[in-house]
Amino acid sequence: MPPIAKFKKQEIVDCALKIIELRGGDALTARSLGEKLGSSPRPIFTIFQSMEEVLAEVMKKAYGIYREYLNQGLKERYPFKGAGKAYIRFAGEHPKLFQLMFMKEAKDVPNIHQVLMNVEENYNQVLSSITTSHNINKEIAEKLYQHLWIYSHGIAVLIATQVCKFTQEDIEKMLTEVFIGLLTSFRNKGE
Numbered sequence: 001m002p003p004i005a006k007f008k009k010q011e012i013v014d015c016a017l018k019i020i021e022l023r024g025g026d027a028l029t030a031r032s033l034g035e036k037l038g039s040s041p042r043p044i045f046t047i048f049q050s051m052e053e054v055l056a057e058v059m060k061k062a063y064g065i066y067r068e069y070l071n072q073g074l075k076e077r078y079p080f081k082g083a084g085k086a087y088i089r090f091a092g093e094h095p096k097l098f099q100l101m102f103m104k105e106a107k108d109v110p111n112i113h114q115v116l117m118n119v120e121e122n123y124n125q126v127l128s129s130i131t132t133s134h135n136i137n138k139e140i141a142e143k144l145y146q147h148l149w150i151y152s153h154g155i156a157v158l159i160a161t162q163v164c165k166f167t168q169e170d171i172e173k174m175l176t177e178v179f180i181g182l183l184t185s186f187r188n189k190g191e
Contacts, residue, residue: 006043024102079129084152091156098160
């Protein structure tokens with residue numbers, strides 16, 4: 001007969017998420033998780049086969065939190081800008097999760113189009129927000145998305161690693177200026 005679980009799956013995942021939020025992804029170990037739960041690590045493994053499995057569940061929950069931010073951003077007057085602001089806000093409010101999700105070294109280095117498809121599960125929704133809001137074709141929208149994602153990612157990394165602070169007004173203005181500059185440039189080239 002299998003051992004009786006001392007903790008529920010969600011309880012373990014929530015606790016693991018708290019460890020990462022406080023101390024980063026490297027701090028999540030069976031021992032640290034057991035200590036946070038007020039137990040030895042053993043009860044964890046009545047639910048999970050390994051710490052990799054725990055981390056996979058934590059990542060699902062983390063992406064769910066991020067998705068809530070993104071969905072709020074996409075409801076703004078300018079959805080594409082809202083998505084960028086949401087990405088940056090997530091980095092500021094959940095820096096350790098952001099680092100774990102969006103700042104880890106890739107085994108197979110993708111090109112810019114692939115990286116956006118890999119890191120942004122809502123890629124098509126964000127892309128559609130550009131084409132619809134600004135009456136532009138998909139090619140220009142993809143170029144804008146690539147450039148603005150790189151720019152937004154840079155700001156988000158600076159915030160998540162506490163290298164630099166930005167006010168919301170700074171972020172709004174910077175995203176707007178870059179967007180208008182790129183859009184003007186692409187339209188002038190006749191793309």
